[in-house]
Amino acid sequence: MASKRAVTVLRPAVDGLGPRLLRINCAQKTVNTTRTISSQASRPRKLAQQQPQQVRYASSGAEKEQVSRTALYELHSKYGAKFVPFGGYSMPVQYSDLSIVDSHHWTRENASLFDVGHMVQHHFTGPGAEAFLERITPTSITSLPEHQSTLSTLLHPGSGGIIDDTVITRLPGKFYVVTNAGCREKDTAYFKEQLEAWKSEHSDQPVEWKILDGQGLIALQGPKSAEALARILDDKTKGDLKSLYFGQCVFATVNGTDAEVLVSRAGYTGEDGFEISIPPHATEAVTQFLLDLAKDELRFAGLGARDTLRLEAGMCLYGHDLDDTTTPVEAALSWIIGKDRRAKGGFHGDSVILQQLKKKSEGGGVSRRRIGLIVEGSPAREGAKIVNEAGEEIGNITSGCPSPTLKKNISMGYIKDGMHKAGTEVEVVVRGKKRKAVVTKMPFVPSKYHKQPTTAKA
């Protein structure tokens, strides 16, 4: 009974038994975790900083799992974070000063700071790095300019299913790659195996791979992000921020420190913003500096707001909206497949993916596609079925929540090809009842990226 009690507050609803990060049972775990934390936090600070990872909790069900902490763990505690286990880390889901909805609005109106240090940061170097990345992703890496990032996917050989989604950046002399925390083990095994195979076939083009252990990563998101960030940067970079456009990045120095950080104009909310990669020793100090100097416009935000923001922005969460059996074409991510890659292929799963890109009349297409839905009445969450007029199942929901911005229920899911056009009326079954839903273009909330003006092309 006790263990059952620890994982349910109210019983999770019938439609949506999937492992969602924000179930009420997570909130309950939060209580447990927070308690463990307070005893940990009373330890001398230095100790915790020296050993920020692999802290083991005695909470129920976690006996075998090791839960890690990011470099900002103590700072989160100080700001009233409620923690939940996520991707092998104990991560803030929200903070005591703002509810999830308030934090969501705060991000769209001001600026929020997210700790994304649980994500895995990699460097790929060596003469074979470019060709290696072109083999495991459908991205046109050769045409990726220096200091430019792009969304991509790691692909299964043969099937073209998505191992993980990732952001790849070309830096001078290397590639900087960020992957999901939840896929850490799977990705590591994949990279090892793929590099092994590469080595045996291309011994003349070596690739070196390094995981940036302990490297901090924070995301600054919202219309006031640039203003907040400018306060901590050296004068030169401060001036450059205006011409740092979405998808670009720059190395910068934080005022009064020797910490060199990588500032990428990117994000997971649809707002203007930055992701900042910080050396391990400086992560906490830089973050605190930022919070102190941007007190009026900047607040910490947790996984709760991050999930509702990314859903409004129509962005995928791996393990929910993407998985090993889904190809980029099915996932409505065909845009990540480079022009030259469509012509020549040469990446994992290319025969499957290139065939899917062809017209139906040429035997191409896919049987299901990722779409957005606006659902009447009750929110439709992961696991809910999409049905047609006759009540036949034609798809399923992979993510869903009430949209704080739109005040409507938004969902993401997969639907039978042909039913995927915007405006198509379908029904979604929640708790045994059919609810009206309309296929809707994503993003649900228009993105506000700081984009390079198209007229300034010449």
Next chain:
Amino acid sequence: MAARSTVARAARQLTFAAARRPAPFVCQKWQAQAQKQRLFSVSGALKEKKYTEDHEWIEMSSDGKICTLGISEYAAKALGDVVYIELPQTDMEVSEGDAIGAVESVKSASDILTPISGTVKEVNSELENKPANINKDPEGDSWIAKIAVEGEPAGKLMSKEEYTAFTEDA
């Protein structure tokens, strides 16, 4: 925080509940209630409020025929901003342990379980239009349903004190 919101709620009910009370037999009952300091309900003399391990509360009418059901303050707080409440239908027959409705917040969806069998006689339909009300007064004005019952609840129920200890213990 918790203490403050409880006080505020009691105060609010003092003001509004009295005004809304139906005219006949008001005085006597109101007084009887005031003496017993039962400020958290709109109906007359009631038996003690009981709580389930799934964070619902029930309150039996004095004659033991009507059971009012809602979700606890602890649950409402844990759920966060509630955006949708699915209410049972009136005249629906329910059995102990049935999910009779659901509460949807930005975070999660949770079933409302009944700890007692019976027939749904009345639902708080105001919650359909103003689901957020449940965050304000889950154990008072924002009750979920009234169920006509014929027996006592069979499962484990807790008193306020036991439930508070249970939630602190969880």
